[in-house]
Amino acid sequence: MTPTLVRHHRYTDSSAPVDAGTRARDWAEIQERMLAPLYEAVYERLEVGTATRMLSLGCGSGLALLIAASRGARVTGVDTDRERLALARERLAPDPGQDAGPGRTGPRARLADRVPATAPDGEAPYNLLTAFQPIGCAAGDSEGLAPALASAVPLAVRGATVVLTGWGPPERCATAPVLRVAARLTESARAPRSGSGWRPTLRDDLEEVAARAGLKPDGSGRVSCPFGYADVDSAVRGLLSTGLFDTAIRATDRTQVEKEVAEALHPHLRPDGTVWMPNVFRYLVCVT
Numbered sequence: 001m002t003p004t005l006v007r008h009h010r011y012t013d014s015s016a017p018v019d020a021g022t023r024a025r026d027w028a029e030i031q032e033r034m035l036a037p038l039y040e041a042v043y044e045r046l047e048v049g050t051a052t053r054m055l056s057l058g059c060g061s062g063l064a065l066l067i068a069a070s071r072g073a074r075v076t077g078v079d080t081d082r083e084r085l086a087l088a089r090e091r092l093a094p095d096p097g098q099d100a101g102p103g104r105t106g107p108r109a110r111l112a113d114r115v116p117a118t119a120p121d122g123e124a125p126y127n128l129l130t131a132f133q134p135i136g137c138a139a140g141d142s143e144g145l146a147p148a149l150a151s152a153v154p155l156a157v158r159g160a161t162v163v164l165t166g167w168g169p170p171e172r173c174a175t176a177p178v179l180r181v182a183a184r185l186t187e188s189a190r191a192p193r194s195g196s197g198w199r200p201t202l203r204d205d206l207e208e209v210a211a212r213a214g215l216k217p218d219g220s221g222r223v224s225c226p227f228g229y230a231d232v233d234s235a236v237r238g239l240l241s242t243g244l245f246d247t248a249i250r251a252t253d254r255t256q257v258e259k260e261v262a263e264a265l266h267p268h269l270r271p272d273g274t275v276w277m278p279n280v281f282r283y284l285v286c287v288t
Helices: 020-046 063-070 082-092 145-155 176-188 205-212 232-240 246-251 254-264
Strands: 053-057 074-078 109-112 126-135 156-167 216-224 227-229 275-277 280-287
Touching: 020 063, 020 082, 020 126, 020 156, 020 216, 020 227, 020 232, 020 280, 053 063, 053 145, 063 074, 063 082, 074 082, 082 109, 126 145, 126 205, 145 156, 145 205, 156 205, 176 246, 176 254, 205 216, 205 280, 227 232, 232 254, 232 275, 246 254
Parallel strands: 053 074, 053 126, 074 109, 126 156
Antiparallel strands: 156 280, 216 280, 227 275
């Protein structure tokens, strides 16, 4: 699966606040699919299928879960964003009149706003843990991952596979200069540095998280994930739905952030009005 150019979206009033539901839908309809090549590459490498029992941390609106479930995996997703989680429930609800497929019983997926205390009743422990929300481009963006992994690892079998993901080197990510807008606006407003400002990706970001969680690295890979949008407006909405510009919005206002992000996108604007930004993402395979 590859990212597609998404359809045109536009706010009715650019100065009006965006509610959480609208932002979650922007993520689901515009931005989340940009990471589909990453999900596919990981699942292909790990041969995800009917024997897979996966727990996904930060599952968003469920695209990675949906792809894994289509390969036959039993999936559980966790996300603290209630709006994204509601969209995941819509996506993963069983189709009326259809069963779970050959050899499958019960719900297509389980979803929760926190790591479950135990593995699902009557089922074997998880053998795959994933954290597909990429780290490495915002200050402090890995702080919550190690505690989440500490809660999740006891639910997995001994020797289970854990996958961590992050942004690739800035020089390989065309989106990096656009993300720098957040840091610049935050610093210019002299707002407190609080976790969503851009920072350069460090080579060992994923390894440091693995070490803090007591995981043993067992391989890694890089995946091309170009960000493609139908127009600048869709690109702005998609990028702002990531949460990476939240600190800048609080420091200034959404209208200014939208304007400066749009300006930063101009080098990536193609003659037909579409926006195209090649990026590389990295994944680290670990074992418990």
